[in-house]
Amino acid sequence: MLRLYDTVHGEIRDLPMRDPGRLSMYVCGPTVYGLPHLGHGRFTLVWDVARRWFTFRGLEVRFVSNITDIDDKIINLALREGTSEEAVARTYEDEWWSAMAAIGVARPDDSPHATQYVAAMVELIESFLADDVAYLTSDGLYFDTSRVADYGLLAGQPLESLRAGARVEANNEKRSPLDFALWKFAKPNEPSWPASFGEGRPGWHTECVVMSLDLLGDGFDLHCGGFDLKFPHHENERAQAVAAHRPFAQHWGHNGFVMVDNEKMSKSLGNFTSLTDLLARTDARAYRLLVIRSHYRSPIEVSRVTIADAERALARLDTLARRFDLPVLGGEKLVKGGDYHFAGEAAQLYERVCAFLDEDLNTPLAVAELFDAVSAANALADAKHEGRAAELALCVTVLFAALGLSVDGGVEEHDAEVRALVVARDQARSESRWAEADRLRDELVARGWIVEDSPEGTRIRRA
């Protein structure tokens, strides 16, 4: 049974399924006005891992994640750079998808754009006006949060207490500081859409509720995002669904932040590293390993030290792949558990890892178990139990692949000149000309190779 922590109930619960065997999942996506940073990388990795694991376990997952392509930040950037909002959104959406591809996050089944859903949003807002749940101010339409009885459910506190904690608002026409913009009237030269209540653009909270319900339907299963979206974003999405009398997400999942020097990484703090920068100097798989080594709800510390640490751990896995000549699995194609059957130690490993992951995606325990299995496989092979060792090693790669981590021994290209050095070294070694062998090794090292001896002779790989 697959279980997952649910924010509303504050406990781990069975994963709900409106249709047994099929899981509908919505993850709040990015606003495309800048390069994706490590925080975006974490939330996409976390939910990509979840999606992959649920798929591995036999569920048919429908995974939807939006692109917010109209927003104040986009407008401001377009103004600053003297370009159009469309151009800004397109540029950074392209950056987004290439970063996602680079870190191995599989494409959503649907990635709706806010600008494609404006008409539906207008319709929803009209119904709010009709029901007196929305009201007009000079700069737009607002949602009256007092009309939702259980407002504050996701925040975990009652409306009154939220209201008391709210800071000073710029807009004093709001009835409550908690009320939020459904629609912002267009200012000169801003992109806008027609609406019966006045030309303008939608507020952020309205798009996700409209798109998720449209694509996944009433009462869809799972709605996910970062902890910071819990309130007010998810609260407000939910409030609108309630006001529209539509059953909303049955289960809410939230992931922890990426921390830098014990502070949340965010654009507003300016302490972020873009994924693009990270990928320029790091194997993307190391970041995934770093992410799955801790629990998805915990904060993770990301620094050159922790990334380097993960890179070395990853090298240990790749070494295993090289030793056992393991297939490279994973990638864009999601792995299904039903395709594999294991015996002996591998079967036991499989059971244990599944038990950990089925219970609130406990990736750190699963990873620890898998690293134990790496040692075990090597030890078995050292003891000449080749068959058992190979089976266990294969199971390790299958389970890592299930989490989207491709263990890869990496066959690397080398030219004839390098090849000649390797051959010459093997020759020297076979004749016990050690000084010559060491000289040839030094030469290979100088060309950027790591040299290892094996029963089959000199093996090299990129340093």
Place this chain on the structure above:
RNA sequence: GGCGGCGUGGCCGAGCGGUUAGGCAGGGGCCUGCAAAGCCCCGUACUCCGGUUCGAAUCCGGACGCCGCCUCCA
């Protein structure tokens, strides 16, 4: 001010009542022509102060420190 969370060995990071988490780094050994890789062994850690218990990192109370949300935010 309200709500939530956290403080674990050199670092990262699990565990949440009794048994080695795991990784990285470090030390010793085996293997190796020497290495590398691999294997084996090693640190005996849980902010502090009380309490509950036969037994607490794990439960309760308090103190201190830190973080997050309440405003755009993954």
